[in-house]
Amino acid sequence: MNRSSRHLPHLGGYLGALSVATAALMAIALSLVFFYAPLDAEQGFLQKIFYLHVPLAIVSLSGFVIAALLAIMHLRTGEARWDMRSYVAIHMSLIFAVATLITGSIWARGSWGHWWVWSEPTLVSFLIVFLLYATYQPLRFAIEDPERQSRYASVFAITAGAFVPMNFIAVRLASAYLHPRVLGSTSNLPPQMAFTFVVSLIAIALLFATLCSCELTAKRARMQLRALRRAAEARAGEGEDALAPARRPRSAAPSLQGAGTLAAGAPRGGA
Amino acid sequence: MRRTVAALLRKELLIELRSWQSVPAMCLFALTTFVVFHFALNRSSVDGDEAAGILWVTLLFAAILGVNRLFVADAEEGGFDGFLLAPVDRGALLLAKALALLCYLIALELVAVPAFALLLLGPTLGGSLPQLILVLALGDLGVAVIGTLVAALAVRTRARDLLGPLLALPLFVPIVIAGARASAPLLALGGGSAAARWLATLALYDLLFGLLAYALFDFLLDD
Amino acid sequence: MLAELPALPLHEAGKYVAGAYVVVFVLVLVYVAIMAVRLSRIQRELAQLSSSQRAVPDDPRPSSPAPPPVS
Numbered sequence: 001m002n003r004s005s006r007h008l009p010h011l012g013g014y015l016g017a018l019s020v021a022t023a024a025l026m027a028i029a030l031s032l033v034f035f036y037a038p039l040d041a042e043q044g045f046l047q048k049i050f051y052l053h054v055p056l057a058i059v060s061l062s063g064f065v066i067a068a069l070l071a072i073m074h075l076r077t078g079e080a081r082w083d084m085r086s087y088v089a090i091h092m093s094l095i096f097a098v099a100t101l102i103t104g105s106i107w108a109r110g111s112w113g114h115w116w117v118w119s120e121p122t123l124v125s126f127l128i129v130f131l132l133y134a135t136y137q138p139l140r141f142a143i144e145d146p147e148r149q150s151r152y153a154s155v156f157a158i159t160a161g162a163f164v165p166m167n168f169i170a171v172r173l174a175s176a177y178l179h180p181r182v183l184g185s186t187s188n189l190p191p192q193m194a195f196t197f198v199v200s201l202i203a204i205a206l207l208f209a210t211l212c213s214c215e216l217t218a219k220r221a222r223m224q225l226r227a228l229r230r231a232a233e234a235r236a237g238e239g240e241d242a243l244a245p246a247r248r249p250r251s252a253a254p255s256l257q258g259a260g261t262l263a264a265g266a267p268r269g270g271a
Numbered sequence: 272m273r274r275t276v277a278a279l280l281r282k283e284l285l286i287e288l289r290s291w292q293s294v295p296a297m298c299l300f301a302l303t304t305f306v307v308f309h310f311a312l313n314r315s316s317v318d319g320d321e322a323a324g325i326l327w328v329t330l331l332f333a334a335i336l337g338v339n340r341l342f343v344a345d346a347e348e349g350g351f352d353g354f355l356l357a358p359v360d361r362g363a364l365l366l367a368k369a370l371a372l373l374c375y376l377i378a379l380e381l382v383a384v385p386a387f388a389l390l391l392l393g394p395t396l397g398g399s400l401p402q403l404i405l406v407l408a409l410g411d412l413g414v415a416v417i418g419t420l421v422a423a424l425a426v427r428t429r430a431r432d433l434l435g436p437l438l439a440l441p442l443f444v445p446i447v448i449a450g451a452r453a454s455a456p457l458l459a460l461g462g463g464s465a466a467a468r469w470l471a472t473l474a475l476y477d478l479l480f481g482l483l484a485y486a487l488f489d490f491l492l493d494d
Numbered sequence: 495m496l497a498e499l500p501a502l503p504l505h506e507a508g509k510y511v512a513g514a515y516v517v518v519f520v521l522v523l524v525y526v527a528i529m530a531v532r533l534s535r536i537q538r539e540l541a542q543l544s545s546s547q548r549a550v551p552d553d554p555r556p557s558s559p560a561p562p563p564v565s
Contacts, residue, residue, distance in 0.1 A: 030515075045507040049514045056518070075490055099521055103514040110510035132441035135434065142428035152424055155487045156438070159420065162483050163442055166476055170445035173468060174452060211525060218532050225539050232543060 015213050022206040029196070029203040037196040046110045051197060053103040055204035056096050057122055061164060063093030063208060064133065068161020071154035083150040083254045086157050088215045090136055092208060097130045121175040125168045132160055140254075150254055275359045279367030284374060286344065293340050294378045297333040301383040304329045305390050316393035323454035326387055327447050330380065330407075331414070335436045337375045338418035341368055342426040355492060365419060365488040373415040380407055392458065399457035402465050406457070409473035410450040416477060417442045420484040423491045442480075449473045 033051045040047035067089035074082035104123045109115045118124060139156055143149040189197065287293060308325050309315070317325060345351050354364055384407070388396050396403065418439060425435040449472040456463030 046510055048511045052514055052518060075487075095521065095525075099518055102517050106510050106514045106517070110507060128441050128444050132438075135437045135441075138430070139424070139428065139434055139438070142430045142434060144429070148427070151490050152428075155424060155490050158487060159442070159480075159483060162479060163445075166445055166479060167441075170448045170472055170476075173472065174448045207522070211522075214529055218529060218536070221536050222532075225536060225543070229539070229543055232547060236546075 015210075015217060018206070018210050018213060022203070022210045025199070025203040025206055029200040032196040032199055037193050038190065040193075043111065046107070049103055049107045049110070051200040052204075053100060053107055054197070055201040056100045056103060057126065058201060059204045059208045060093045060096035060100055060126075061129075061168075062205075063089050063096060064129065064164050065161050067093065068158045071157035071161070074150065074154045075158075080150060080254060083154060084219060085212075085216065086154060087140075087254050088212050088219070090133060090157060092212050092215065094130070094133050094136075096208065097126055097133070100126050101130065119175055121168070121172045124175070125171045128167055128171070129160075129164055132163065136160075146254070153254070272360050272363055275363040276366045276370070279363060280370050283367060283371035287371070287375070292344075293337045294375050297336050297375065297379045298382040300336055301329050301333045301379060302386055304332065305383075305387060309391060314391070317391055318393040319459040320451075320455045322387075322392055322458040323451040325391065326384070326454065326458070327410075327451045329387075330376075330383060330410075331440075331443055331447060333379055333383070334372075334376060334414050334418060335439060337372060337379075338422045338439055339432055339435050341372060341419060341422040343431075346426045351492065361489050361492050362485050364492070365423075365485060368422070369415045369419040369484075372418050373411055376411040376414060380411070394458065394460050394462070396458075399462055399464070403454060403457050406450055406453045406465055406470065406473070409470060409477060410446050412477040413446045413473060413480065414443065416481045416484050417446075420480070420487070423488065445476055446473065449476070 029051070033048055037048070037051070039045060067086045070082050070086035070089060074080075074086060101123065104120070104126070105115050108117045108120065108123065116123075136153065136156060140149050140153050143152055305325070308329070312321075312325075314321075345354075355361075384396075384403075421435055421439045421442065425431045425438060428434055449469040453465040453469035453473070457465055
């Protein structure tokens with residue numbers, strides 16, 4: 001019996017509802033941003049980027065921290081599914097981090113005339129965090145043994161997750177004595193702007209959750225498919241050597257079947 | 272536990288003394304880098320922020336050389352297996368390696384800082400030396416802890432020379448920030464003293480990652 | 495030195511704002527496209543698998559159940 005399938009709830013209804021909620025909330029958020037939120041007195045129309053850039057930043061950072069928590073669960077329980085969730089969370093947070101950098105850069109260009117500014121601590125912190133997490137996939141890819149790969153990846157995720165807040169503190173301290181924050185802060189927002197911001201934040205957070213769920217569903221579907229194919233090949237190859245494993249291209253992504261548990265001698269996941 | 276750490280540390284230092292793998296290379300690298308900086312910046316003497324920057328960057332990249340070599344001998348010659356078979360606390364290996372790296376860094380700085388004062392530094396060190404030593408010590412602790420963790424992570428991968436620096440440098444950034452900011456007034460022309468907030472940041476960083484590394488190190492050795 | 499910057503005229507600021515939102519929109523669309531490719535690949539493999547199942551007549555066991563629905 002495929003051990004991993006016991007852990008797979010039927011995700012159809014849940015994923016569908018999540019996507020619909022995300023789409024609806026994004027539509028509401030966009031309408032609020034462009035039709036409801038008042039124009040900023042200082043920055044004018046350009047300030048509207050704030051409703052995109054800051055939620056992306058917050059969700060991305062939370063994603064990295066969540067990935068660290070998931071990695072802790074993986075190290076404690078030894079179950080591969082936590083590692084898969086951690087991997088997907090980091091992957092998605094990295095994409096959101098890139099989006100944060102791009103939107104922040106566009107905002108800087110509009111405000112300052114430069115595509116990059118060192119005086120905006122959020123942007124600088126994100127650059128450093130991006131550079132760190134960009135090594136996650138190369139690290140996984142450089143380890144062949146799947147069980148060790150998951151373990152080392154979890155250690156990395158936890159270390160990097162602890163690093164993120166420290167990094168923010170350090171960079172913020174470093175910039176505090178140069179310039180006051182120009183690209184806008186989230187405090188002292190008039191209520192209409194604050195409401196729009198909160199809705200945008202929830203919308204982006206839901207987007208993150210939806211995309212992660214899509215990713216996880218697709219991965220699990222692939223795993224099930226492979227298990228089925230292996231079973232079919234085993235049946236078809238009765239009498240011959242039925243143990244030839246399906247050839248799998250090397251990938252940095254964790255697999256539910258490949259990764260076993262941490263306890264020595266425990267059976268690997270699979271039939 | 273303490274005796275294990277002491278024994279392992281003695282072994283590390285003895286090997287280093289006999290084979291001179293890390294420390295001479297790190298020192299030479301630092302000296303050469305100072306020369307490179309002289310030509311790259313076209314400056315004969317630097318002070319303040321620039322001096323702090325050059326010093327910290329050089330120390331950091333020299334430290335990476337040491338980090339790269341930290342676990343190589345164990346990985347290649349089966350030292351890990353021998354250690355795992357012994358009935359000792361595995362954190363002892365982490366402590367011993369981190370302390371060894373710390374010793375290498377101190378040795379490096381004993382050579383590099385006077386060289387820096389000689390070659391590039393404008394103002395004389397004199398009165399600010401004790402504070403500089405404190406800043407360097409706090410920074411070294413952080414570099415040692417993170418360097419050991421990253422070295423253990425990278426050594427059993429396929430691209431260990433590349434992954435080590437790539438992983439370590441972003442993690443070193445807060446140390447550089449706090450260290451350079453703290454050192455800048457110490458190396459300035461008028462003299463000055465290091466701001467307490469940077470020392471506090473360094474201490475907090477060292478503590479956080481020291482604890483984290485100790486908790487996580489076991490998972491890197493299980494095999 | 496860092497006086498408040500005057501708000502950009504609307505037509506210029508509009509380009510930047512639009513650019514930022516378009517970038518994010520495109521990123522999401524790219525992801526949807528990648529997901530679509532993956533799904534079609536999964537569908538293809540499922541079709542192969544089920545046709546090869548039917549092509550194996552000498553299986554003494556009762557016919558294997560259909561693969562669980564993939565959401």
